Amino acid sequence: MSEKTAITLHINGRDYAIAVEPRRTLADAIREDCGQTGTHLGCEHGACGACTVLVDGEPVRACLMFAVQADGKSIRTVEGLADGDTLHPLQQAFMEHHGLQCGFCTPGFLMLAVGVLEREPDISDDDLLDVLSSNLCRCTGYQNIVKAVRAAAQQMRGNRPAR
Amino acid sequence: MxxxxxxxxxxxxxxxxxxxxxxxxxxxYFTGDLAAAHWVRFVRSPVAAGRIVKIGAPESAMVITAANLASVKPIAPLLHKFNYKPVAQPILADGVVRFVGEPVAAVVAASEQEAEDIADAVVLTIDETAAIVDGRAALAADAPQVHATVPGNVIVEGAHKTDGFDAAWARAHRIVTVEARSHRQNATPMEPRGGHAAYDAASGRITLTCATQMPHLMRTAIADLIGMAESDLRVIAPDVGGGFGQKMSLAAEYVLLVWLARQYKSSFAWREDRRENLIAGFHARDQYLTLAGAFDADAKLIALKADIIANVGAYSCFPTTAGIEPLMAMAELPGPYDFRHYECRARGVVTNTCTIAPYRGVSRPVNAFGLERLMDKAAAAFGLDVVEIRRRNLVDRFPYTTAYGLELDEASYRQTLDVVAKAIDLPAFRARQSEARAQGRHLGIGFATFCERTGYGTATFVERGMAITPGxxxxxxxxxxxxxxxxxxxxxxxxxxxxxxxxxxxxxxxxxxxxxxxxxxxxxxxxxxxxxxxxxxxxxxxxxxxxxxxxxxxxxxxxxxxxxxxxxxxxxxxxxxxxxxxxxxxxxxxxxxxxxxxxxxxxxxxxxxxxxxxxxxDPPGTFSNACHVAIVEVDIETGQVKIEKFLVAEDAGRIINPMIADGQVHGGVAQGIGNALLEEIIYDDTGTILTASLADYLPPTARDVPEIDMHHLTTPSPNSVTEAKGLGEGGTIGAPAAVINAINDALVAFGVTIDEIPATPQRIRAALRNLSSPSPLWGAEKGGV
CATH class of the missing domain: 3.30.365.10 (Aldehyde oxidase/xanthine dehydrogenase, molybdopterin binding domain)
Structure with missing residues (x-):
């Protein structure tokens, strides 16, 4: 057992002052120390992407980052996506296009897509497919996830026609 | 209605x-979201076979071993038929280990991390013995015996032979054979397994929250093994992150959690990590399927001979038993085809590998793979196209009793075939295929027509001889x-x-x-x-x-x-x-x-x-059906297969929610594509598992699965009061066969046959490399046929 370090995680606009061992992953800190269990762990190897969150706007596999590395950084998780009762366009699109079945991988896919679409709103369909292939889903066969993200992308661009 | x-x-x-x-x-709300007073980490066997000499635990650590569990019964499901040899799986290995990953000890600590640290410090001394890994090799006379109670390693054996089989066989105009090999898969739900058992001081009851598909049966089984009143155990399956069959079998780990909660009157949790899931979370599909079909002069199948060897791993899963794969393979092999004579031998063989349990499709993906390869080979032998051979052989009158004795209710076998054949325009594809071949590109098309037995009640489980009949x-x-x-x-x-x-x-x-x-x-x-x-x-x-x-x-x-x-x-x-x-x-x-x-x-x-x-x-059961078509391109330099197009015409009777039904097919097909091309649990000869992470075991990604072109037919079932047939497994059943047939079609001019799944780039390249003489088709400059 090693010493714990005091850090602050800014998650969805709220500060969490916690003490963690240096080896504590960001994913475990978010889930266990901050109680935000919407972020899921599917492999803890960085392979499946279920734990994807946004750190300073960039999609990050929270199982591959230490919590201490995220000290002071701004973190967004699935719990912070909706604005009150108004769902984010991606959450809405996942429901409308049946982009989820068991829902375990869904938070990771949502955060991956949010991060990418905010950075690159005009991303091409093909590049988007590349990005989405970084996470694993075992239920949907991806078709409806891709459909949902494309639909949300269009809505997020203000309904102007896709390129 | x-x-x-x-x-x-x-x-x-x-x-x-x-x-x-x-x-x-x-x-x-998933199991892993719950906090617990105590966390459990399992120490698992690093060797495939051996005798436990010593379990060396750090001082003051809480380490549970078989010695603590004398009052807990082992998991020992029963099958009253098919020469089943009962085997007992202790909750923690009791003196002997039989596969890499078998739980040997359980470390209990205040946090998950602490439990992991202590588990790392537990030293197992195991006197290693010879392991047997391959199902066929386990049948050899001198093969190591996995269980003393299973002589020859055959735990279950089914046999079937229709009256008049030999005479029918003798009438054959042509015999077509297939030697199909399906390697081992893991269902790989995105949420691994996990459990949380908590004692309630007021009532004295235990609540087990776990990632299960069968909460009531978990309650019954665990209460029985521990010897507690069933009413004192409450089982909750909260949100469960996929199961695909893997989470229907009883995990020994859950029994231990309940025992701990009861013994120490507190809460105990275990979250399986991905490595544990891949090595010990149940496997599937490790089979050899040898088929010979006797066809008459009109290319009509008249008799089928099958030999099924299913490697069932080290123990017998509860409740379906080690009979699940071999016996389901035997019963359902005839599929949607019209032939009267069937001879089959199906053996379940124990080995020093992770226990096999149901996985979406159970044996039928392998059945369809073998049978659809047989149809394509017969088409080639008779000079027919792949649609025509199926049209001649599919059942077209209902109810129809198969050569095994299953009754097929109203379905649309020929219609689904016709729908996809029309949608794909086979002659147009053949023209495109020739053009591509002339440019050195190798396209292929594969069909798979199959039926999916769904919604079956008690009678089916009675027929299987199961001691538990979950109907x-x-x-x-x-x-x-x-x-x-x-x-x-x-x-x-x-x-x-x-x-x-x-x-x-x-x-x-x-x-x-x-x-x-x-x-x-x-x-x-x-x-x-x-x-x-x-x-x-x-x-x-x-x-x-x-x-x-x-x-x-x-x-x-x-x-x-x-x-x-x-x-x-x-x-x-x-x-x-x-x-x-x-x-x-x-x-x-x-x-x-x-x-x-x-x-x-x-x-x-x-x-x-x-x-x-x-x-x-408690219905008698019904059969959904579908025809899948895959068009693939094989890169002969790299062995890479790209699926260009995938069509499904499915008939699941009345559809309650089309969006959800399509989603089931999409997901099933994706798993079938993984089965066909990517996913393989690999053991070395000593029984060490080489695919213990998702970097080695490869479920398909969004890049590997094409958009699926869906077509719907609706044949309501009289065997279902809602007129709906189930369709949860069909996608997984048909896709491997369609993809493999397409690969073989793409490579037909090379004289290469791939009858092994997954058809990885390595396997395809090896097959091409092993050609006795260089084909004239290598490279675009050589032109095509």
Whole structure:
């Protein structure tokens, strides 16, 4: 057992002052120390992407980052996506296009897509497919996830026609 | 179904799922989200076979071993047929280890990390013995014996031979053979397994929350093994992150958690990590399937001979037993084909590998792979096209009794084939294929026509000789005094959208909208006893029981309304949450009827108090069917296969929610593509597993799965009260066969045959490299045929 370090995680606009061992992953800190269990762990190897969150706007596999590395950084998780009762366009699109079945991988896919679409709103369909292939889903066969993200992308661009 | 809601039936509509709002906002509740006072880490065997000499634990650590568990019975499921040899799996290895990953000890600590640290410090001294890994090799006379109680390593053996088989065989015009090899897979739900057992001091009861598909049977089994009253155990399946069969079998780990909670009167949790899941979370599909088909001069299959060797791993899974793969393979191999003579030998063989358990499709992906390869080979032998050979051989009259004795109900085998054949335009594809070949590109097309036995009740499990016959389902529908409806079900969905589809069924019966209906499942204190969700059964059986229960409640609502509205029941409709007299403005809200039923029933003749009724359903089973077509391109330099197009024509009878049904097919096909091209659990000769992470074991990504072109046919089943057939497994069953046939078609000019799945780039390159002489087709400059 090693010493714990005091850090602050800014998650969805709220500060969490916690003490963690240096080896504590960001994913475990978010889930266990901050109680935000919407972020899921599917492999803890960085392979499946279920734990994807946004750190300073960039999609990050929270199982591959230490919590201490995220000290002071701004973190967004699935719990912070909706604005009150108004769902984010991606959450809405996942429901409308049946982009989820068991829902375990869904938070990771949502955060991956949010991060990418905010950075690159005009991303091409093909590049988007590349990005989405970084996470694993075992239920949907991806078709409806891709459909949902494309639909949300269009809505997020203000309904102007896709390129 | 209801007659009153013709204009506005909920059934048949793609309404959004009631499950989704919680899941897209991070408010889902999975087993791993629960906090616990104590965390458990399992120390697992690093060797495939051996005798435990010593378990060296750090001082003051809490380490549970078999020695602590003398009072707990081993897992030992039974099969009363097929020469089954019972084997016992101790909760923790008792003196002997039989596969890499077998739990040997359980470390308990205050945190998960601490438990992991201590587990790392536990030193196992194991006297290693010879391991046997391959199912075929395990049959050799000098092979190491995995269990003393299983001589020759054959744990179960089925045999079937139709009367007159030999005479039919002798009439063959041509014999076509296939030696199919399916390597081992892991179902790989995105949420690994996990459990949390907590003691309640007030009641003395234990609550086990776990990622299971069968909460009630877990309760029954665990209470029995531990020797506690079943009513003292509550099992909760919360949100479960996929199962695909893997989570229907009893995990020894859950038994230990309940034992700990009971023994130490506290809470204990275990979250399986991905490595544990890949090495010890049950495997599937490790089979050798050898087929020989006797065809007459018209290319009509007249007799089929099959030898099935299913490597079932080290133990027998509960409740389906080690018979599940070999026996299901034997029973369902004839598939949708019309032939009268069948000889089959199916053996389940124990080895020093992870135990095999049901995985979506159970054996039928391998069956279809073998049989559809046989059809393509026969087509080539007879100079027929791949559609014509199937057209000549598919069953086209119903009911039809297969050569094994299963009764196929009304289906659309030929029609689904015709639909995809038309959509794909085979002659046009052949022209494109030739052009591409001339440019050095190798395209291929593969068909797979199959049936999927779904929604089968008790009789099927009795036929299999299972000591446990998980066939029927019960559903309790009740209307409370606010007008809210609950359907409490014994099925245990985990992604299938059953809360939505069952609500649609109830909504039509009771004239209310689906969002007023809560489907309650996954809690043995709240739901009636039932068998859970597996085997493409829930919509058929639990859906049927839901319909039956809802109809009884409907009848009572109408009766009550007829008293209050002073009209005959048949003049009353239930719609928009009210009971209305047709053609009048007289109506009464359903909530008022519910209130009256609960508080004023004494006022009404012949009305018993309350508004709750039960439906029970135990159907004989039905068969969904589909035809899959894959078009692939094989890169002969790298062995890489790209799926260019994938078509499905499916028939699952009446569809309750088309969006959800399509989603089941998409996901199934994706798993089938993984099965065909990517996914393989690999052991070395010593039984060490080489694919223990998702960097080595490769489920398909969004890049590997094409958009699926779906076509629907609807043949309602008389064997299902909702007329719906199940379809949870079909996608997984047909896709491997279609993809492999397509690969073989792409490589036909090389004289290469790939009858092994997954057809990885390595295997395809090896087959091409092993050609005896260089083919004239290498490279574009050589031209094509």
């Amino acid at each position: 209801s007659t009153q809601s013709k204009g506005m039936s909920w059934v048949g509509r793609s309404i959004r799922r009631l499950e989704d709002p919680a899941l897209v906002t991070g408010r889902g 029927w389902e019960t559903v309790v529908v009740s209307v409370d005094q606010s007008g809210l409806v609950e359907a409490r079900i014994g099925a245990s969905p985990h992604g299938q959208g059953l809360r939505t589809t069952l609500a649609q069924i109830v909504a039509d019966e009771l004239g209310i909208s689906p969002d007023m209906i809560k489907v309650v499942h996954g809690d043995t204190d709240r739901a009636p006893y039932g068998w859970g969700t597996f085997a493409s059964r829930s919509l058929v059986i639990s859906g049927g029981a839901t319909l039956i229960a809802a109809r009884k409640v409907r009848t009572k609502l109408l009766k009550l309304a007829s008293h209050i509205l002073e009209a005959a029941p048949h003049d009353i409709v239930l719609e928009d949450g009210t009971a209305k007299v047709i053609g009048t403005d007289r109506s009464v809200p359903i909530a008022t009827l519910a209130h009256e039923a609960h508080t004023q029933s004494h006022l009404y003749d012949g009305i018993e108090p309350g508004l709750t009724d039960e439906g029970f359903y």
